[in-house]
Amino acid sequence: MKGSGSAPEDRGAARRFFRRLIVRGVILLLFGYVLVLGGAYVFQRKLTYFPESLPPGANVLEGRDEDLQEVSIPTGDGFEIHGVYRPPPEGALTVLYLHGNAGHLARRLDHFERILALGVGGLIIDYRGFGKSPGSPTEEGLYRDASASLAWLARRDVRPGSVVLFGKSLGTGVAVETARDHPVAGVVLESPYTSIPAVGAHRFPFLPVRLLMHDRFDAASGAREIRCPVLAIWSASDRVVPADLSEDLFALLPGPKEKLVVSSAHHIDIAGAAGPIYWERWKTFLAGLRR
Secondary structure, three states: OOOOOOOOHHHHHHHHHHHHHHHHHHHHHHHHHHHHHHHHHHHHHHHHOEEOOOOOOOOOHHHHOOOOEEEEEOOOOOOOOEEEEOOOOOOOOOEEEEOOOOOHHHHHHHHHHHOOOOOEEEEEEOOOOOOOOOOHHHOHHHHHHHHHHHHHHHHHOOOHHHHEEHHHHHHHHHHHHHHHHHOOOOOEEEEEOOOOOHHHHHHHOOOOOHOOOOOOOOOHHHOOOOOOEEEEEEEEEOOOOOOHHHHHHHOOOOOOOEEEEOOOOOOOOOHHHOOOHHHHHHHHHHHHHOO
């Protein structure tokens, strides 16, 4: 009789044990998720920007075109950002190069010089916190750096109407915002997106990044107000900025626009994967702006 009565009690105790185990597991998972959310919120800018510093005395132009010069650009809020500049040939356009969220401008000089070889002048800058530029990057800070660069060019008789903004990846959001506020000649966007939270939602689908992010780079809003010609370039297989975000941003542009979609390319090597057509589209676009 004792044996027959103890079995249900044992089964009940086992069920209670497993229920407690499941509840504790759920609580631990929730606690861990809250910790991840808190970390993502607190350190979100470290997940957005990956700058590399350069020592103040670093010579980034060693072995480069002698016409290139390192310059210092005051931002109006206490910083002076670093840039590399080549004045435009007589009557030519000038490209303001706004790079992505990692590294520094020295890593882009090969690409920058290829653009200059199309017969234009150019200024490439390191945002605050990148390369030799002091400070820490923020959305508003990057917008200020781009606007200060246009003002610096204007003091050298390069007016916004003869400037083409080139934004790469994160820099496309900076270029869109700058083009909304300044009457530039044209804009080239490589790997554009609708917003950084939209990019983040793709990379971290388990996090509510649209609610967490401070620096939003809402290019979708700015794109609707751009009236100058735009050339948009992206990769159909980009794993950092999904192609559908680039397509969505392109669809919002109301003015003259054209696109080049590279069928297979890594996020950082669209020019290399596209080959000659990449530079032909650049050349044709710039020639159209000169007319």
